[in-house]
Amino acid sequence: MEPPRRVSRLWRTAKEELGVPAKVDRPLGVYLSGFPGKPTFTLGFVYSGTLGSERFRLKADEIERVDWLPAWRALGMTRNPFAKWAIVDAYRRGDLPEIPVHRQRPRSAMKPANGPVIFVDRDGTINREREGAVRTPAELAFNPGAKAALRALRSFGYRLAVITNQDAVAWGWTTERMLRRVNAKLIRGLATAGATVENVYYCPHELRDGCACRKPRPGMLLAACSDLAASPRDSWMVGDRPDDVLAGRAIGSLTAFVGDAKRREAFAVDLEDARPDLVVDDLAAFAKTLRSGRFAPPKRPAYT
Numbered sequence: 001m002e003p004p005r006r007v008s009r010l011w012r013t014a015k016e017e018l019g020v021p022a023k024v025d026r027p028l029g030v031y032l033s034g035f036p037g038k039p040t041f042t043l044g045f046v047y048s049g050t051l052g053s054e055r056f057r058l059k060a061d062e063i064e065r066v067d068w069l070p071a072w073r074a075l076g077m078t079r080n081p082f083a084k085w086a087i088v089d090a091y092r093r094g095d096l097p098e099i100p101v102h103r104q105r106p107r108s109a110m111k112p113a114n115g116p117v118i119f120v121d122r123d124g125t126i127n128r129e130r131e132g133a134v135r136t137p138a139e140l141a142f143n144p145g146a147k148a149a150l151r152a153l154r155s156f157g158y159r160l161a162v163i164t165n166q167d168a169v170a171w172g173w174t175t176e177r178m179l180r181r182v183n184a185k186l187i188r189g190l191a192t193a194g195a196t197v198e199n200v201y202y203c204p205h206e207l208r209d210g211c212a213c214r215k216p217r218p219g220m221l222l223a224a225c226s227d228l229a230a231s232p233r234d235s236w237m238v239g240d241r242p243d244d245v246l247a248g249r250a251i252g253s254l255t256a257f258v259g260d261a262k263r264r265e266a267f268a269v270d271l272e273d274a275r276p277d278l279v280v281d282d283l284a285a286f287a288k289t290l291r292s293g294r295f296a297p298p299k300r301p302a303y304t
């Protein structure tokens, strides 16, 4: 039977892109991309379908590789924001296998709500980084202005979630129990200042563990987007390392690098690769920039 004309055009397009026969079943989502600095909006359609063969001849410009992959790996295989957002949405819907992550508070204690989220790195961004890690609650010291900045961001309508690599646990410099006490003190300190944090996600692994959660991998951000019903389209990842920026870019969120002139200089080469949307001195400067409206998230279209 002949497919309806509009569908057959989609089949043809899919075949041109992938180099194999493809049958498009149904739309998964319609996405509107409107990034700061771009005067126009782009509409993206993402479909599910069935491929006639696994021997791909990909067009080189958009799709870099096709493979059977977990969500966090798939995110690293495309630069297309529509594809990234579709993967995050599929993960949020529970269509993709769950990635185990470490949460300070159980998921059941979190209130689901819609709206943008600012994902914030912990050490060096909210609190002072210490040589050899922050190992005990007594060693936790907030950066000047960080609490006020996070409170301001909440008043702009953002929820906050902390996303932190803690390889000090894997190295035995501290214990997970002690890490959780440090996180609890951080949450309390911020709450007292009116900067309520929804949760802290932490990776207690080290690089060689090959886990899905260690930034720049996006496992913790995927879990947080799912827990918080957040869309990367209007959310931010903010941190003081290029790996923070890369993790944010992996899910297609907006990204900000925080660091003074000296730190920017030290990471100049990596930052060129990571391409953050925004580079600022600290969280206070980040909040100020968002208040200026220059980086206000685009209005969420009704049909996504």
Ligand SMILES: [Mg+2]
Binding pocket: 121, 122, 123, 124, 125, 239, 240, 241
């Ligand atoms: Mg950091």
Ligand SMILES: [Zn+2]
Binding pocket: 203, 204, 205, 211, 212, 213, 214
């Ligand atoms: Zn991990």
